[in-house]
Amino acid sequence: MTAEAVTSELWLTGESTPPGRLLRELWAARRLAVVLARNEYLARYRSSLLGLLWSLLVPLLQTVVLAIVFTHVVRVAAPGQSYALYVLSGTAVWSTFSSGISSGSTAIVDTGAIAGRVYFPRLILPMLAPMAALVTGALTLVVAVLLLPAFPHSSYHVQLLALPLVVLLNFLFTSAFASVVALAHVYARDVRYLITASMLVWMYATPIIYPLHLAHGLRPYIEANPVTGIVQLSHWCFLGQADGLEPSLLATGAWLVGLLTIAVLAYSRYDRVACDRL
Amino acid sequence: MRRLELDGVGKRFRIDSGTPTLMRRIGQAAKRARKQELWALRGVTFGLDAGETIGVIGRNGAGKTTLIRVLSGVSAPTEGTLRVRGRIAPLIGVGVGFNPELTGRENVLVNGQLLGLTEKQVRDRFDSIVAFSEIESFLESPVKYYSSGMFLRLAFAVAIHTEPEVMLVDEILAVGDMGFQLKCNDKLREIQQSGASILVVTHNLEMLSRLTARAIVMHGGRMQVDGTVEDAISTYQDILQREQERDAVAETGVASSSKIAMSLHDANGTVQRHFNTGDRVRLKLRATLHRDYDKLVVMAVVQRADGEAVSYVRSNDIPTTHGPDKPLDAELDLTLNLLSGDYAIRAMVFVAGQPFIAETLPMRFSVTNFMAGHGGIVDMAPTITVDGAEMTPPRLSRLEG
Numbered sequence: 065m066t067a068e069a070v071t072s073e074l075w076l077t078g079e080s081t082p083p084g085r086l087l088r089e090l091w092a093a094r095r096l097a098v099v100l101a102r103n104e105y106l107a108r109y110r111s112s113l114l115g116l117l118w119s120l121l122v123p124l125l126q127t128v129v130l131a132i133v134f135t136h137v138v139r140v141a142a143p144g145q146s147y148a149l150y151v152l153s154g155t156a157v158w159s160t161f162s163s164g165i166s167s168g169s170t171a172i173v174d175t176g177a178i179a180g181r182v183y184f185p186r187l188i189l190p191m192l193a194p195m196a197a198l199v200t201g202a203l204t205l206v207v208a209v210l211l212l213p214a215f216p217h218s219s220y221h222v223q224l225l226a227l228p229l230v231v232l233l234n235f236l237f238t239s240a241f242a243s244v245v246a247l248a249h250v251y252a253r254d255v256r257y258l259i260t261a262s263m264l265v266w267m268y269a270t271p272i273i274y275p276l277h278l279a280h281g282l283r284p285y286i287e288a289n290p291v292t293g294i295v296q297l298s299h300w301c302f303l304g305q306a307d308g309l310e311p312s313l314l315a316t317g318a319w320l321v322g323l324l325t326i327a328v329l330a331y332s333r334y335d336r337v338a339c340d341r342l
Numbered sequence: 343m344r345r346l347e348l349d350g351v352g353k354r355f356r357i358d359s360g361t362p363t364l365m366r367r368i369g370q371a372a373k374r375a376r377k378q379e380l381w382a383l384r385g386v387t388f389g390l391d392a393g394e395t396i397g398v399i400g401r402n403g404a405g406k407t408t409l410i411r412v413l414s415g416v417s418a419p420t421e422g423t424l425r426v427r428g429r430i431a432p433l434i435g436v437g438v439g440f441n442p443e444l445t446g447r448e449n450v451l452v453n454g455q456l457l458g459l460t461e462k463q464v465r466d467r468f469d470s471i472v473a474f475s476e477i478e479s480f481l482e483s484p485v486k487y488y489s490s491g492m493f494l495r496l497a498f499a500v501a502i503h504t505e506p507e508v509m510l511v512d513e514i515l516a517v518g519d520m521g522f523q524l525k526c527n528d529k530l531r532e533i534q535q536s537g538a539s540i541l542v543v544t545h546n547l548e549m550l551s552r553l554t555a556r557a558i559v560m561h562g563g564r565m566q567v568d569g570t571v572e573d574a575i576s577t578y579q580d581i582l583q584r585e586q587e588r589d590a591v592a593e594t595g596v597a598s599s600s601k602i603a604m605s606l607h608d609a610n611g612t613v614q615r616h617f618n619t620g621d622r623v624r625l626k627l628r629a630t631l632h633r634d635y636d637k638l639v640v641m642a643v644v645q646r647a648d649g650e651a652v653s654y655v656r657s658n659d660i661p662t663t664h665g666p667d668k669p670l671d672a673e674l675d676l677t678l679n680l681l682s683g684d685y686a687i688r689a690m691v692f693v694a695g696q697p698f699i700a701e702t703l704p705m706r707f708s709v710t711n712f713m714a715g716h717g718g719i720v721d722m723a724p725t726i727t728v729d730g731a732e733m734t735p736p737r738l739s740r741l742e743g
Contacts, residue, residue: 074426079418099455100439107443178439182432182456183415252364336418340355341362 076336083332089185097188101195108196119200120207123159127152130273145303146215152208153302154272154295157230160201161238161291162263164194168242169259172250176342186338187331190246194238202231208302223301230298237290237316240323247330250338270295276307287312290319343427345508345539346390346413350422353383353408353563382408383419383563392507395540397550397571399578400560401585401615402684402706406543409560410510413541428507429458440497442486446477449485450500457504467503474525475499491714491735495522502529509533511542545616545708547575582615599632600700604689606707617678619711619721625674629691629700634665638699640672642689644680645704652680652719659694679721682711 081089109118131148171189172179179186205227212218249255270291271279279286286292287308293316300306357378383405390396400406411417412424414432439456440449450471454464464471472478475496477488485493511530530553534540544550550557550571557574559566559581567577583605604627608614617623625642641656655674664670670691686704693699711717714735716724726733 073428074415074424074430076415076418076424077422079420095461096455099452099461103439103441103444103448103452106448107441178456180411180416181414181438182458184456252362252367254363254365258364336415340417 079337080333081331081335083328086185086187086328086332086335090187093184093188096184097191097195100188101192104192105196105199119163120204123152123155123204124207126155126159130155134273144217146218149208149212149215149218149302150275150299151273152211153298154270156201156204156208157234157295157298158267158270158272158291160197160204160234161294162267163200164197164235164238165242165245165259165263166193168193168238169245170249170256171242172246172338173253173342176339180339180342183336185331186247186335187243187327190242191239194235194242197238198231198235201234205231205298212302218303221304223304226297227301230294230301233297233316233320234294237294237320237323240320240327241290243327244323244330247327247334247338250334250341266291271299283308288315290316292316343392344389344425345392345394345427346388346541347425348386348388348422349424351383351386351412351419351424352381352421353405353412353417354420355380355382381563383412386422386565388558388565388568390508390539390541392539393534393537394556395534395542395554397554397557397574398541398543398560399545399547399550399557399574401582402708404560405563406560407512408563410512410541410543413508413510426508429504430508430510431457431501431504431506432510433501433512440485440493443484445484446481446488446496450496453497453500454504457501458506459504471496471499471503474503474529476522489715498526502526502533505533505536505538507538509538509540511540511544545710547571547578551575579613583613600630600691602627602629602689602691602700602702604628604702604705606687606705615707617707617709619678619681619709619713621678621709623676623678625676625687625689627672627674627689627702629664629670629672631665631670631691631699634663635693635699636663637661637693638664638670638691639694640670640674640689640691642674642676642687644676644685644687646683646685646719649704652685678709680709680711681716681718681721682709683719684708 127148130151134151135147167174168190171193172186175189179189209224209227212220212224245255245259266289269286269289271286272295276283276286276292276296289312293309293312293314296306296309296312300309357380386405386409388396398406398409408417410432412419413426414430415426416432439452441452444452450468451461451464454467454471455461459467472481475492475498477492477496480488480492485496488496530540534553540553542550542553555571556569557571558568559574559577561581566581567574604625605613606615607624607626608617609622609624611624614623627640629638629640637659639656639659641654643654644652646652655676657672660670662668674689684706685708686706688702688704690698690701711721716722716735724734
């Protein structure tokens with residue numbers, strides 16, 4: 065061991081980490097992140113009978129319920145489109161987002177037992193739930209693709225090839241948002257409840273159960289919602305077209321850049337002191 | 343080669359009582375409230391070479407834990423510079439990330455990687471880790487079915503196999519039974535001989551002097567001594583003595599000028615604040631009274647850290663007269679049938695049926711229990727028999743090397 069080259073070096077002056085170093089450390093911790101995410105995933109489904117199937121059943125069940133309610137009770141169906149497929153393609157995105165946020169946004173505090181005892185970039189903690197959600201989210205989309213011919217007015221088309229983009233965009237946005245919120249949660253614990261409450265409202269501000277054109281006067285606000293762009297992209301992939309795709313994607317992009325910038329700046333300041341308060 | 347270099351390291355905490363909430367944050371911002379500050383470490387400067395071992399001693403709240411957290415990188419220093427060359431393994435990280443739902447095998451893989459090994463390194467060391475932990479047959483069971491001893495053995499085995507260049511040990515060598523403790527001590531010595539640097543935080547002065555010749559005394563976040571273990575121990579005992587004199591003298595009740603000074607000693611008569619379960623201790627006290635009293639009673643109360651009394655003991659009425667010219671000297675010998683934890687003892691003198699004449703503040707002390715599978719407050723000296731065979735975990739009077 066004495067002759068061995070030094071495997072790592074830690075040199076700290078002051079509390080903050082320069083952004084470049086933070087990103088390098090984050091990159092160096094990528095394998096650890098995968099291990100921890102896999103762990104979270106395994107642990108969650110290990111003890112349930114249906115295991116992984118649960119994560120697929122939930123969005124499908126939701127789709128069935130919504131499709132019945134809104135085609136037979138409220139009747140919002142657009143002509144020439146399968147409302148059920150519309151709901152399924154939106155729900156798949158939303159459930160991935162919301163499951164990533166629900167545990168990602170409190171991850172630093174919730175994993176205090178780990179984070180308070182060994183150092184690795186704290187930024188990976190809020191990304192673990194989005195990473196686990198990425199897997200189930202992608203599987204849900206695959207199931208949706210397989211079921212596609214069963215929906216009325218639906219067939220395979222070239223736009224489906226853009227689905228990986230939906231998964232990627234969803235993961236990036238979920239991670240960026242969860243990271244910023246998770247850090248805020250360390251310093252203000254009621255952020256947890258704020259997020260739970262907002263997710264409820266947020267879902268209805270996203271065109272999942274209704275088509276965007278029904279939003280009328282509220283439409284500009286709904287297009288400014290960062291999740292709208294991702295959901296609309298998913299609609300575009302499955303239905304071959306999406307109303308107002310460009311402005312909402314532009315909004316998503318702007319939000320993403322803004323949140324990533326905030327995340328990098330905030331973590332470069334607080335990464336190494338965030339666990340002082342746990 | 344310098345493994346550790348600390349130069350003027352300080353760590354400041356802002357004291358913020360209660361749970362931080364959004365409303366409080368907004369309130370604080372609006373009032374521009376100044377929070378109280380506490381320097382948990384200040385001006386800590388020392389270096390540690392490859393192959394060197396250093397001990398850190400100090401009473402609770404002296405900054406030892408903060409020092410370990412800063413060294414492990416979990417908490418960045420507010421001021422000063424910290425340099426660590428090489429992989430550092432915090433033994434405070436024992437069992438970090440163990441997930442009860444996952445099997446022993448899976449947990450070893452995750453825990454090892456959390457402690458800085460690559461997946462391949464963990465796999466290479468896997469057999470050795472398992473052999474060390476002695477839990478071969480339970481490897482494929484979820485950790486939630488492990489006994490606490492098995493859990494700790496496995497966790498400790500991983501931590502000790504990370505073969506770090508710098509190892510931080512924080513009072514954890516009281517893991518498992520005696521055989522396992524011996525094995526841990528051997529392994530630690532092996533790591534020491536292989537050229538790794540070790541920093542040990544401990545209350546156990548005996549263990550310290552066996553492991554190293556150099557020690558630091560921390561007090562109030564500052565380094566008091568960086569020298570030989572003998573110097574460190576004597577400084578540490580001075581600190582305890584000074585503190586005890588300050589704590590022990592208290593004035594209460596009707597007779598404000600009457601006071602009691604007390605000190606707590608181990609079986610050898612040395613002033614001590616840390617004991618093992620079953621130790622015989624002596625409480626010496628001297629009550630100086632502002633006027634003459636007859637039929638005094640002296641009493642001592644042992645309480646838990648939360649103030650709940652564990653036990654009290656009082657004397658008979660003392661027939662002789664005590665007063666300004668004749669202080670009352672008493673010695674109370676007690677057996678600490680207490681299990682691991684922080685406790686306090688206080689003493690008072692009074693005349694039966696009347697208010698206390700003098701009373702001390704609680705003097706804190708800690709007790710360590712070396713029997714696996716026995717917890718709580720009181721040592722019940724258990725014996726467990728299952729199907730006619732004795733299943734009592736081994737009991738140690740103290741950590742043996």
